[in-house]
Amino acid sequence: MAINVKELIYKIRYKAKDFNELLYSDFDILEAVNECIRYVNQDKALKNSDFLEKVQAYRQEEMNAEVAEYNQNNPETPRDFYDFPTTGVELPDDMITMVDVIRAKDGYHLHPIPAVEQIDPHYQGQYKVVNGRIYANTDFDLLYRAEIAQIKFADLSDSNAIVELPIAFSDLLVKITVMILTNTANTDVMAQEISRVANNLIPNRRYNNIKARMPFKV
Amino acid sequence: MNVSQAISRIKAATHDISDEYSNDRCIEFLNTAIQQIAGLLCAAKWPPMVQEMQLHDGDDLPANYMHSCGTFPIRVTDGSVTFLSSGYGEAIRFRYYASPDFIELVSDTMPFEGYEQIQEVIVKTAIILALNENEYDIAQDTAIRQELLQAVASGMSGNNISQQG
Numbered sequence: 017m018a019i020n021v022k023e024l025i026y027k028i029r030y031k032a033k034d035f036n037e038l039l040y041s042d043f044d045i046l047e048a049v050n051e052c053i054r055y056v057n058q059d060k061a062l063k064n065s066d067f068l069e070k071v072q073a074y075r076q077e078e079m080n081a082e083v084a085e086y087n088q089n090n091p092e093t094p095r096d097f098y099d100f101p102t103t104g105v106e107l108p109d110d111m112i113t114m115v116d117v118i119r120a121k122d123g124y125h126l127h128p129i130p131a132v133e134q135i136d137p138h139y140q141g142q143y144k145v146v147n148g149r150i151y152a153n154t155d156f157d158l159l160y161r162a163e164i165a166q167i168k169f170a171d172l173s174d175s176n177a178i179v180e181l182p183i184a185f186s187d188l189l190v191k192i193t194v195m196i197l198t199n200t201a202n203t204d205v206m207a208q209e210i211s212r213v214a215n216n217l218i219p220n221r222r223y224n225n226i227k228a229r230m231p232f233k234v
Numbered sequence: 235m236n237v238s239q240a241i242s243r244i245k246a247a248t249h250d251i252s253d254e255y256s257n258d259r260c261i262e263f264l265n266t267a268i269q270q271i272a273g274l275l276c277a278a279k280w281p282p283m284v285q286e287m288q289l290h291d292g293d294d295l296p297a298n299y300m301h302s303c304g305t306f307p308i309r310v311t312d313g314s315v316t317f318l319s320s321g322y323g324e325a326i327r328f329r330y331y332a333s334p335d336f337i338e339l340v341s342d343t344m345p346f347e348g349y350e351q352i353q354e355v356i357v358k359t360a361i362i363l364a365l366n367e368n369e370y371d372i373a374q375d376t377a378i379r380q381e382l383l384q385a386v387a388s389g390m391s392g393n394n395i396s397q398q399g
Contacts, residue, residue, distance in 0.1 A: 037329050038279045041304030169307075169322050 018178040019186050021171050024049065027186065031194045040197055042172050048196040050166040052189055053179065055210040057112070057163040067182055069115055070162045072108050075155045076100050101135040104149035110162040117143045120155035188213045235344045235353045237337050240264055240360070247361040248368070255364060257340050265336050267359035268345055271352060274383070276300045276331040289328035291317040296332065303329040355382045 028045055029035050040048075060068075080097050087094040098105050117126040119140060129135070131146035140154040150158065164180050171177035179189065192210060241260040248255065255263075276283050284303060287296065294314050306326060307318040317326070334345035346352040358379045365372045 036281045036284070038281060038284065038303050041302070041306055041329065042327070043307055044304045047305075 017182065018180050019183055019189065020175075021167055021177040021179060022175050024179060024186065024189060025172070027190045028193050028197075031190050032197055043169075044197060045193065046167055046169065046172060048193045049179075049189060051196050052192045052210075053164050053166050055192065056181070056185075056188070056214060059210050059214045065161075068162050068164060068180065069159060070108070070110075072158045072160065073120070073155075074100070074105055074150075074152075074158065075120065077155075079105070100155075101137060101151060101153040104146075104151035106149055107145070108158070108160065108162065110165060111160045112163050113161045114145065114158070115161060116159040117150070117152070118157045118159065120157055126152060126154075126156060235347075235350075235357075237261065237264065237342045237344055238340045240344055240353075240357050241340065243357050244361050244364055248364045248370075260360070260364070261337050261340070263360035263363045264344075264356065266363060267356045268334055268337070270359060271346075271356050272300070272333040275352075276333070279331075283331045283333075284329055285332040286327065286329045288325040289315060290325050291315065296330070298332040298335065300331040300333055303331065351382070355379065358382055 025042070025045055028049070029037075029040075032040060034040055076098050083095050083097050096103070117128075118124065119126055124141065126143040127141055129142050129144045131144055133144065135142050135144065135151050135153050137153060140152075143150060143152040143156065145151075162180075167177070167179065181189070188210075191213070195209065241257055241264075244250075244260050244263060245253075245255065272283065283300075285296075285298075289306075289308070292314060295310060306328060307322060308326070308328075309316045309318060337344070344353050344356065346356070358375065362372050362375050362379055365375060
């Protein structure tokens with residue numbers, strides 16, 4: 017499903033005619049692929065695409081049990097316990113935009129409230145996001161659009177390492193990466209080219225047929 | 235080709251009947267010529283010039299290092315290497331263009347074994363260097379060397395299917 021890093025680098029070396037590793041080191045290719053991934057992230061950040069939607073489960077008791085275990089093992093650097101309604105919990109690092117927040121026990125869609133207001137302690141139907149943290153008076157699941165993770169240096173020698181994009185994106189990554197390696201084009205030209213290639217792919221790549229709900233409906 | 239054969243060629247070409255050029259002097263000519271040709275072949279990105287090693291933080295660059303194959307996350311100061319980040323593990327697989335080892339003895343073999351045309355250019359270059367120290371007119375020899383170099387260059391570009399542009 018996802019793109020294998022080794023295969024990707026093989027294709028890039030073929031396209032760049034550099035199987036002998038004479039022109040580009042693995043480090044060159046790693047940096048170019050990561051630059052390409054960052055462009056794709058920028059491009060798809062605001063698009064209505066679902067292939068990188070992720071769900072993060074927030075369960076206060078389980079998370080506090082983990083914190084307690086950590087604090088027991090690391091008494092010098094204790095971590096704070098979670099209190100979802102008052103101190104909130106950090107959003108995922110790879111989040112670009114939020115899609116939905118669902119109450120864990122019954123799937124009820126939580127309602128956002130303004131960031132300055134307090135979460136109602138008697139009502140389990142609200143959430144708010146402020147300063148990179150999400151607050152709610154219940155356990156919940158967060159559905160969000162994640163950004164594609166960049167490749168790390170260690171991934172180069174790991175035959176199982178992947179780029180979290182559908183295989184249909186393989187040629188996009190190869191083509192743009194080689195452009196980055198060989199061209200001195202400025203970023204605007206590159207961003208336009210990414211946008212053009214990605215636009216050809218993204219609208220056709222929804223996994224399900226559910227229509228995206230408009231923010232305002234009657 | 236052995237170094238002794240190359241020296242004989244140099245002495246014959248320079249009509250060195252009085253043994254003006256010692257063996258050591260001829261080896262110096264050959265070493266200079268080898269470095270010149272190695273520089274050209276590295277610039278042409280000829281694959282056999284590439285060597286690979288595991289480079290650690292704090293290592294010295296190898297003595298025969300000419301330039302690296304692409305970019306590596308290292309900084310070189312006074313010949314020694316510093317990694318730019320600790321995220322690259324113990325060692326980096328480092329590929330670089332290397333010059334051949336210097337010739338030291340008459341009994342050594344010439345570098346680029348199996349590549350007669352390159353050895354030919356090296357000997358011709360060494361002969362020109364030798365002649366240049368005397369009053370000989372080296373214009374014709376230089377022209378021949380240039381032709382040989384071109385022949386090698388076109389041969390190399392045919393060999394090197396990976397080379398771009």
